[in-house]
Amino acid sequence: MATVIGPRRSAPADGAPADADELDLPELEDGGWMHHATEFAHTSFRAVARRLPHLVREAVALAWATNRRDTLAAIGLNLAAGVMTTLGLLATTGVLRELFAAGPTPDRVRAALPALGLAAAAVTAKGALTVTAGWAQARLLPQINYAVELRLFETTTAVELAAFDDAGFAEEMDRVRDRGMAEAASIVDHTVTLLTGVVGVLATAAAVTVIQPVLLPCLLLAAVPEAVTAVKMARRQYLAMLARITRRRRMWMLAHLMANRHTAAEVRAYQMRDFLLAEFRRMMTVETAALLRLARAQSTTRAVGMSVGGVAAFAVYAVLGGLLLTGVVALAAAATALLALQSARSSLGVAVYATNNLYEDALYYQDYQDFLDRARDRITAGRGRTAAGFETIELDRVTLRYPDTDTPAVDEVSLTVRRGEVVALVGENGSGKTTLAKLIAGLYRPTGGVIRWDDVDVAELDPAQTAAQVAVMTQDWWKFPFTAGQNIRIGRHDRPPGAAGPTVEDAARAAAAHDMIDGLPFGYDTLLDREFKNGHDLSGGQWQRLVAARGLYRDARLLICDEPSAALDARAEHALFQHLRRRPDRTVVLITHRLANVRHADQIFVMDHGRLVQQGNHDELMVADGPYRELFELQASGYLAQPADGAGGVARG
Numbered sequence: 054m055a056t057v058i059g060p061r062r063s064a065p066a067d068g069a070p071a072d073a074d075e076l077d078l079p080e081l082e083d084g085g086w087m088h089h090a091t092e093f094a095h096t097s098f099r100a101v102a103r104r105l106p107h108l109v110r111e112a113v114a115l116a117w118a119t120n121r122r123d124t125l126a127a128i129g130l131n132l133a134a135g136v137m138t139t140l141g142l143l144a145t146t147g148v149l150r151e152l153f154a155a156g157p158t159p160d161r162v163r164a165a166l167p168a169l170g171l172a173a174a175a176v177t178a179k180g181a182l183t184v185t186a187g188w189a190q191a192r193l194l195p196q197i198n199y200a201v202e203l204r205l206f207e208t209t210t211a212v213e214l215a216a217f218d219d220a221g222f223a224e225e226m227d228r229v230r231d232r233g234m235a236e237a238a239s240i241v242d243h244t245v246t247l248l249t250g251v252v253g254v255l256a257t258a259a260a261v262t263v264i265q266p267v268l269l270p271c272l273l274l275a276a277v278p279e280a281v282t283a284v285k286m287a288r289r290q291y292l293a294m295l296a297r298i299t300r301r302r303r304m305w306m307l308a309h310l311m312a313n314r315h316t317a318a319e320v321r322a323y324q325m326r327d328f329l330l331a332e333f334r335r336m337m338t339v340e341t342a343a344l345l346r347l348a349r350a351q352s353t354t355r356a357v358g359m360s361v362g363g364v365a366a367f368a369v370y371a372v373l374g375g376l377l378l379t380g381v382v383a384l385a386a387a388a389t390a391l392l393a394l395q396s397a398r399s400s401l402g403v404a405v406y407a408t409n410n411l412y413e414d415a416l417y418y419q420d421y422q423d424f425l426d427r428a429r430d431r432i433t434a435g436r437g438r439t440a441a442g443f444e445t446i447e448l449d450r451v452t453l454r455y456p457d458t459d460t461p462a463v464d465e466v467s468l469t470v471r472r473g474e475v476v477a478l479v480g481e482n483g484s485g486k487t488t489l490a491k492l493i494a495g496l497y498r499p500t501g502g503v504i505r506w507d508d509v510d511v512a513e514l515d516p517a518q519t520a521a522q523v524a525v526m527t528q529d530w531w532k533f534p535f536t537a538g539q540n541i542r543i544g545r546h547d548r549p550p551g552a553a554g555p556t557v558e559d560a561a562r563a564a565a566a567h568d569m570i571d572g573l574p575f576g577y578d579t580l581l582d583r584e585f586k587n588g589h590d591l592s593g594g595q596w597q598r599l600v601a602a603r604g605l606y607r608d609a610r611l612l613i614c615d616e617p618s619a620a621l622d623a624r625a626e627h628a629l630f631q632h633l634r635r636r637p638d639r640t641v642v643l644i645t646h647r648l649a650n651v652r653h654a655d656q657i658f659v660m661d662h663g664r665l666v667q668q669g670n671h672d673e674l675m676v677a678d679g680p681y682r683e684l685f686e687l688q689a690s691g692y693l694a695q696p697a698d699g700a701g702g703v704a705r706g
Contacts, residue, residue: 282358
């Protein structure tokens with residue numbers, strides 16, 4: 054792809070200079086939507102410590118809302134396991150005290166048996182409680198994953214269509230799907246693990262306090278280097294992800310182009326292999342360099358943290374040795390304290406590791422929550438006046454600007470559409486026809502002006518009831534991987550059996566699709582996706598018939614047809630347009646470049662650069678000297694007999 058040299062970007066988050074190739078890609082510039090996340094990521098260790106209780110409460114609340122019984126079991130049984138740890142250590146002290154006492158060895162062993170039995174029982178109980186708590190914890194994770202995924206898709210399917218035209222929204226949604234959504238279960242998992250580690254530390258701390266209170270502050274100080282290291286590494290990892298997310302989206306796009314059945318033909322026809330591989334290598338070079346810089350920085354931080362932690366651990370053992378030499382601690386107590394310290398270090402390691410992961414996961418999960426909060430602001434309100442139908446739809450100086458564009462796609466258009474009319478939108482490519490049709494359909498809200506149904510502002514009507522009366526045959530139809538029958542039925546999937554309206558077969562016949570579907574291997578039950586077993590694919594024209602059948606099955610009062618016959622053969626096109634003219638109670642808004650199909654339209658609106666420049670019926674517009682007549686005659690000239698080299702003939706158009 055061509056590159057554009059622009060202003061230099063700031064250095065990436067990991068502190069290394071940006072790659073020269075990356076600077077030449079303006080599409081990789083960081084959007085303003087990342088500023089909040091970057092600011093949130095720049096936090097100190099003290100801020101993390103202050104935030105930790107909130108994160109724990111949030112994770113417990115999430116788990117509690119998902120399944121109370123499993124949450125209680127996971128936390129409660131881990132607490133009980135901690136009590137067993139304390140009992141086990143204290144029982145071990147009794148065992149060692151008896152074994153180190155004076156007297157014959159058999160007598161000392163017999164004296165130690167009760168304490169030994171108690172220690173064994175404590176260890177057994179702790180193991181059983183830990184296993185059961187782990188089972189409850191494992192049960193929570195898939196339930197949480199299901200809840201957060203459903204919550205995300207409930208939101209993304211409810212936001213207004215304009216949100217998907219916003220690059221910032223699209224990138225944030227990808228980031229949430231990539232990590233934010235997945236980390237919801239992780240923060241619960243790591244919170245329970247953190248509580249397990251903390252309980253283990255408290256249990257050993259209680260035992261150490263009984264043995265010698267002086268060792269307790271030494272034990273806590275030894276954990277500080279590991280905690281600081283964990284926070285630094287988590288913050289750096291998150292900032293590196295922020296710097297790489299746009300690049301990774303482009304890499305994913307390139308990978309999808311090179312390994313996709315739908316793009317394979319064009320990639321080969323245009324010999325795009327070398328071009329795509331070169332783009333991918335360029336992106337991968339920058340990505341690999343960023344990952345290597347991150348790995349070097351993380352390894353350095355880890356090495357420093359482990360060195361300081363080793364010194365702190367040596368200091369703790371030195372204090373224990375001094376207490377033992379001065380007689381402050383008995384040999385049996387010292388041996389138990391040594392075991393307690395080892396157990397405490399293990400529990401501290403678990404707690405610190407969980408804190409590291411919890412803090413990092415919380416950054417991603419915060420993205421998920423922030424995205425949902427911002428997305429809710431883009432959901433059209435669900436309540437309003439009842440919309441039973443319309444006699445007229447009026448557009449009053451309606452304007453629409455797409456995000457980050459200076460020129461409006463639709464510029465102060467005023468027109469009126471009446472029930473039962475067939476209305477055509479005509480104009481050259483890019484004139485605003487499709488955008489205007491989407492405004493009429495209610496898919497977009499105007500950035501200026503008003504759209505009224507029977508003198509009522511559409512913004513005051515119930516959006517669900519309004520949408521239920523609209524069907525759209527879009528030129529950008531999607532090949533849904535469902536059966537042929539389901540592809541039609543989703544046009545009005547909530548219609549109960551026996552309700553008024555056309556059947557699936559009726560809609561297919563009206564769109565000249567029934568014979569085509571009937572000829573498929575399994576008829577209406579044929580799966581239309583070759584990537585699955587027994588799947589089948591259709592040609593472009595066959596898919597368009599299916600899309601037309603879906604729109605007709607919806608049986609809506611307002612039918613938007615955006616190039617409905619672009620891929621149809623002449624016979625199927627004729628059958629479709631004949632059907633569209635049969636319903637006097639249905640309003641049809643038709644967009645087509647085949648002007649012969651709009652001759653019988655009740656009204657024709659001619660668009661040019663977003664503005665309405667002509668309107669009237671075919672005869673009126675042909676009398677006027679304007680763009681409609683020019684386009685019609687230009688298209689018709691291809692079908693008129695013209696002399697060729699002095700002989701009669703038909704010009705090819």
